[in-house]
Amino acid sequence: MGKFIGLLLIGELTALAYIGGVSEAAVLTGISYLLFPELAALSYDVFTRPRGTWASSPFLLIITPLITAIIGLLIEQHLGYSAYSVLLSIAIALLVIRLLNSPIAPAIPAGLLPIFLEEKSWWYPVSILLGTSVLVLGLQVYKRIFSKIIPQVKSPSSLIDDIVEQPPRRYSWLPVFALFLLADAALAKLTGLRFIMFPPLVVIAFEMFAHSDVCPWANRPALLITACTLAAAAGVAFEMLMGNNPLSVMLSMAVAMGLIRIFRLHAPPAVAIGLLPFVIEHPDFSFPLAVFAGTLLLVGMFAVHRAIISRSARRTG
Numbered sequence: 001m002g003k004f005i006g007l008l009l010i011g012e013l014t015a016l017a018y019i020g021g022v023s024e025a026a027v028l029t030g031i032s033y034l035l036f037p038e039l040a041a042l043s044y045d046v047f048t049r050p051r052g053t054w055a056s057s058p059f060l061l062i063i064t065p066l067i068t069a070i071i072g073l074l075i076e077q078h079l080g081y082s083a084y085s086v087l088l089s090i091a092i093a094l095l096v097i098r099l100l101n102s103p104i105a106p107a108i109p110a111g112l113l114p115i116f117l118e119e120k121s122w123w124y125p126v127s128i129l130l131g132t133s134v135l136v137l138g139l140q141v142y143k144r145i146f147s148k149i150i151p152q153v154k155s156p157s158s159l160i161d162d163i164v165e166q167p168p169r170r171y172s173w174l175p176v177f178a179l180f181l182l183a184d185a186a187l188a189k190l191t192g193l194r195f196i197m198f199p200p201l202v203v204i205a206f207e208m209f210a211h212s213d214v215c216p217w218a219n220r221p222a223l224l225i226t227a228c229t230l231a232a233a234a235g236v237a238f239e240m241l242m243g244n245n246p247l248s249v250m251l252s253m254a255v256a257m258g259l260i261r262i263f264r265l266h267a268p269p270a271v272a273i274g275l276l277p278f279v280i281e282h283p284d285f286s287f288p289l290a291v292f293a294g295t296l297l298l299v300g301m302f303a304v305h306r307a308i309i310s311r312s313a314r315r316t317g
Contacts (some may be wrong), residue, residue, distance in 0.1 A: 003285075008150055011048035012257055016181060016250050018043045018138060022131060023249040023278070024122040024150035031117060032244075034127045038065070038106035038200065039135065040110055041268035045165075045216060046139050047132035047167030049158060050150050053103045053165035058136045064102040065110035065132055068093045069125040077120050083185040085115050090181060094218050102248050103165050105206050109199030117279065133181070142296060160214050163267055176305045177209045193290040200269040200296045206226075207269075208302055216266050218306075221299040223263045229293045231256040234272035244278050250276070 020039055025032040046055040054061060072089045079085040089111040097107065114124050143150065154162070181202070188196040204224070208215050217224045234255040242248035254276040260267055273291060277283035 004010075007146065007151075008048050010146065011050070012029055012044070014047045014138075014142060015040070015257075016253060018047070018135065019253050019275075020246045020250045022134075026222055027245060030134055031123055031127060032089055032279050033113065033117070033124050034131060035249065035275060036065075036110065036113065036131050037142065037272040038109045038113055038203075038269075039131050039272075040256070040275050041106050041200070041270075041272040042104075042132070043089040043135055043254075044257060044271045045101065045161075045268040046135065047142060049161065050139065050143050050146070050215055051154065052158065053162045054181055055139060057103055058101060058139065059105050060102040062132045062136055063128065064100060064104040064107040066102075066129050067096050068107045068111035069114070069128040071096070072114045073120070073122065073124055075111075076114045076118060081115050081118055082199050083189055086112060086185060086197065087181060089115055094206075097167055101167050101204075103167050105165070105203045106221065107273070108202050108206065109272070110270065112199040112202065113279070116199065157216075157266065160216060163214050164211045164256040166211075170251040173209040173212065176301070177205060180298060180301045182203055183301065185293055187293065187297060188290075190299055191290075191293070193286060193293065195280075195287055195290040196294040196297075197278070198232075198273065198291055198294060200272045200276075201228075201291075201298060203269040204267065204295075205298050205302075206300070209305070212302075212306065218302065220263070220265060221303065222263050223269075224290065225295045225299060227256075227259045227267065229288050229292040230275055232276070232291040233285070236279040236281075236283050236285055236287050238274075238276040248273060249278055 022039060023035050026032055042054060045052060049055060072183045073093050075085050075089050092106040093111045112129055144296060184197045188194055208218050212218050235252040238248040238252045253271060256274040260270055277287060
């Protein structure tokens, strides 16, 4: 048990160091999107679970976000930001994941971010490629250094996390997932809060609906809403108080990791939320409000979906 906690702490510190380095590169080059928020989710998971699903798919970890980033950039260049372009990007990303049989769900936000940020530069997919390539290289070094303390046998919770991160085998959940996306896009347009459909939310919803029977945050809706909202608020607070620099980025990520550790809620996409304020222009506290609204909508629709399934099962039984 002590060895596991030690490895978890080492993994968290390594993820923080990696994100700090990426943030420093973003500051030095002036290319803000080098700090792709989902790198926080990916680095957190692969360094704390170096034998997990994402960590065991290094090639797909590089190629899947690259493909979706290119597709998202092309959509932004030709269509600009709209509910239609957002939904189109998600649909194509899901197709890419299906065709590659890829477990890298964070590739979905890679296609969404250029649309939300209205970014049209080809430096964007190049930045994604650099970020994921360095992450994979760092992971290989990490595995060699700590090979003796990385457990060979996975814990029950880690096995569940592996299942959640695997690509879905069935798609009967897809209609209700699509309905959620439409409702979320409609709410964003109605309120004018673009980030009600914040990119990590799509990953959270994807894994929640696709693996509803085992997803660790599916049965803890209040904690999911709280963790996401507080992570968003922390990111905005650090950006406003300290500016956009490696220390504020690392502190924001540390708060998000602390939240999911305290809540015992292994939800890597939630770690990415706190980094979004560092790539958004002039973030303010409307962002955590949007995160709260989007997550609340997801939890509500998922609860209705589960209730309908449960009622149907009782009738057929």
